[in-house]
Amino acid sequence: MIYVTSALRWLIGLPLAALALLSITLMAMVLPMKIYNRPGRALLRGLVRLFGGRVRVEGLEQVDPAKGYLFMSNHVSLFDIPVLGGYIPNLARGLQAAEQFNWPIVGWFLRAIGNIPISRKNARASWASMQRAAQIIKNGTSVIILPEGTRTRTGGLSEFKKMPFHFAKMADVPIVPIGLSGLYQFKNRGSWLVRPGLIKVRFGRPIPVEQIAGCKVDELRLLVRERISEMIETP
Numbered sequence: 001m002i003y004v005t006s007a008l009r010w011l012i013g014l015p016l017a018a019l020a021l022l023s024i025t026l027m028a029m030v031l032p033m034k035i036y037n038r039p040g041r042a043l044l045r046g047l048v049r050l051f052g053g054r055v056r057v058e059g060l061e062q063v064d065p066a067k068g069y070l071f072m073s074n075h076v077s078l079f080d081i082p083v084l085g086g087y088i089p090n091l092a093r094g095l096q097a098a099e100q101f102n103w104p105i106v107g108w109f110l111r112a113i114g115n116i117p118i119s120r121k122n123a124r125a126s127w128a129s130m131q132r133a134a135q136i137i138k139n140g141t142s143v144i145i146l147p148e149g150t151r152t153r154t155g156g157l158s159e160f161k162k163m164p165f166h167f168a169k170m171a172d173v174p175i176v177p178i179g180l181s182g183l184y185q186f187k188n189r190g191s192w193l194v195r196p197g198l199i200k201v202r203f204g205r206p207i208p209v210e211q212i213a214g215c216k217v218d219e220l221r222l223l224v225r226e227r228i229s230e231m232i233e234t235p
Contacts, residue, residue, distance in 0.1 A: 052196025
């Protein structure tokens with residue numbers, strides 16, 4: 001039965017997902033970010049619900065929607081982007097792998113809303129992307145980074161890359177760790193099957209700028225990984 005229901009969800013969901021992404025793309029082309037951000041977030045939340053996801057948000061009271069943060073989350077599923085984009089209350093844009101910007105429709109969407117491509121192979125291009133993202137934060141927009149760099153194959157946390165934490169020290173804003181649970185069971189990297197169920201988004205206590213400045217890059221990397229690990233439920 002799961003094969004039939006998953007096939008039906010993709011058959012119905014993919015065209016509607018494409019329509020939702022195109023709608024947000026068009027809004028981003030003609031409207032200021034502060035105006036289209038709210039309906040855009042609503043469309044992303046609707047996309048998750050369409051595929052059977054029931055999202056529970058915890059710890060949101062620790063985040064000030066008017067402030068700029070660096071949000072860091074574990075990387076679990078193809079649905080990480082709509083979940084984070086739909087439920088982070090701040091104006092926020094992602095620092096994402098450059099190859100994702102070449103995907104049909106998704107790439108147009110990412111460019112239109114102002115997400116920033118970062119190369120995994122070109123250090124100079126990566127540095128330029130980090131400088132651009134730092135400027136975005138200084139202008140009041142938060143940035144989202146998934147420090148594992150790629151989706152987990154087991155449901156547990158992979159090692160965190162160092163680059164996001166070099167950027168964190170450059171950005172000079174608090175880090176908000178986010179733990180995503182339930183997405184591995186919902187839709188994992190190794191399968192096309194979608195299993196509807198509960199998805200938990202847990203916002204951790206922000207790590208203040210003073211603490212970030214006092215940590216070395218490796219210390220900060222381990223600290224954030226520990227904070228996220230404490231908030232996730234592994235399969």
